[in-house]
Amino acid sequence: MYRDPEISDDIRQSMVAWRRDIHAHPETAFEEHRTANVVAQALTLMGLPVHRGLAVTGVVATLRNGDGPSIALRADLDALNMQELGGGNKPHISTCQGKMHGCGHDGHTAMLLGAAAHLARHKPFKGTVHFVFQPGEENEGGGRVMVDEGLFEQFPADAVYGMHNFPGMPRGQFGIRVGTMTAYLDTFEITVTGKGSHGAMPETGIDSIVVASQLVNALQTIVSRRTGATQSAVVSVTQIHGGDTWNVIPETVVLRGTVRTLDAAIQDKTEAAMRQICEGVGQTHGARVELNYMRGYPGVVNTPAETAAAVAAAASLVGEAQVHTDIPPAMGSEDFAFMLQKRPGAYIAIGAGEGDNDPPVHNPYYDFNDNILPLGAAYWVALVQQQLPAD
Ligand SMILES: [Zn+2]
Ligand SMILES: [Zn+2]
Incomplete structure (x- = not known):
């Protein structure tokens, strides 16, 4: 088992609340208005300047702490056009007919918000962190639209990082590879x-x-x-x-x-x-x-130095043995690829499985595993601390 990440109790509770609130109110490509409001309000309460409107519903917040490198951390906001099933044990089940957070982007958003809260409170780094919340990952290429509309011109970043939950990989593990991750x-x-x-x-x-x-x-x-x-x-x-x-x-x-x-x-x-x-x-x-x-979407191609940075951040939390550095590429696709075409970076898989029967993403019974929220936030924090060292 891994060392419990040092994310405080109030931030852990906030992450669960954000995640379930967003899950109950799924919105699809470029219509993530309510979701973007939830995200922008949370970031504003943390004291961060918030930019809205890239790719319609995109949200970017910037946290500066002195001079140093700058990195962008990206989460996705959108849900899928599918009907959620299995309501009995899901109090936060979708309230929107025919739409569902079936890929865990609700959890990705909550983890990045949790990291922003921790980093804004403790500022354990020197440099600039951009928190990027993008719309329309599923099918519509919101990542491409944000890039085309000037994401990296307005928010210059030396590198960009992404993360996706993998229910097929046990909780407490990470997976990544140099080169092509997705098709x-x-x-x-x-x-x-x-x-x-x-x-x-x-x-x-x-x-x-x-x-x-x-x-x-x-x-x-x-x-x-x-x-x-x-x-x-x-x-x-x-x-x-x-x-x-x-x-x-x-x-x-x-x-x-x-x-x-x-x-x-x-x-x-x-x-x-x-x-x-x-x-x-x-x-x-x-x-x-x-x-x-x-x-359509190009492949997500991880660059070597940034992949090593991602591995180091993950290993500092769960130990090297739990970070698989040569997982096979997936034939699915992911529009984080458009950001990686503009900046070096790395996309990592975070294990979310609790047993042998976890529903896969895009399954009507799938639900993001809230147990990984602290580890996901801690990964972002560790990455920032290691890549933007305070002294
Ligand atoms: Zn998906
Ligand atoms: Zn996804």
């Missing part, structure tokens, strides 16, 4: 245009359904035949739309899907292969095949 997320839409005809006379048309079918199979060879066995890529066609009735071969078929990779070079190669396959299959059949390849 590059892309989506695509392929429009196949053939020549519509009678279902009984395919020879008078160009069958878009047959072309689309061959495309689905050919796309699978990108991973199986063109990507090395030790490399990683996923190409999934998740939608096929075409045809309205029994005896008409449709003029067009639309395919949609997603691509995940762990490396920018493989991402480029996968997109190029898709273009080649679309063009080639179309040409073979005399159909027009258009590919709209849309790049």
Whole structure:
């Protein structure tokens, strides 16, 4: 077990109260107005100057203590469009139909507020800390919007750090790796245009359904035949739309899907292969095949020095043996990546599991584990103390 982090009782209680209040009132991308109010009010009560409005509902507070380096610590504010289940033992269950804090961003926000409260009270550092609360992590890229709207110009930071709870990792442990932590997320839409005809006379048309079918199979060879066995890529066609009735071969078929990779070079190669396959299959059949390849979240890529800083902070709390420094990258994605494209930094996983049956994030029975609030806040405090030493 780990040394109990030195976060005072009143801050621990505040973190639980913030977390449950935010959990009960989930808000999704760029509509986190109430949540942003809760955060801004708490930070103002701590005596910190608060900036609002980056990416609509973003909140940034700055704590300065003399001259020194400056770092940004980031939490996410948003909930998911999903229905929460399992109300009996959750007094703070979502009061908003169809919305839920199913990813623990309520807890991330509470932990960063707790760290801000501790740091504002004791100021055990020299330099500047920016507390960044970003909207719209799920799907909408609020992190990108904050960066585009000038986050790091208005709040200069030498490095930026993020954290996510992992229910699959036991409480009291941390996980991280240098390099790619989460996947590059892309989506695509392929429009196949053939020549519509009678279902009984395919020879008078160009069958878009047959072309689309061959495309689905050919796309699978990108991973199986063109990507090395030790490399990683996923190409999934998740939608096929075409045809309205029994005896008409449709003029067009639309395919949609997603691509995940762990490396920018493989991402480029996968997109190029898709273009080649679309063009080639179309040409073979005399159909027009258009590919709209849309790049989404890039990978979260941890830089070496900042990863070492994150490991040192975590190890000072739980011991080196409890900090896994080479966890496998996740095929999920995370828009903290946009901040890491602008500044060096590191994203760490904090274990939140109590047993074998903890619901995973994005599960309707999931609930952030309040038992990790003090450790999460203590991680931020340790990181600031170590990276912005007081003397
Ligand atoms: Zn999520
Ligand atoms: Zn999340």
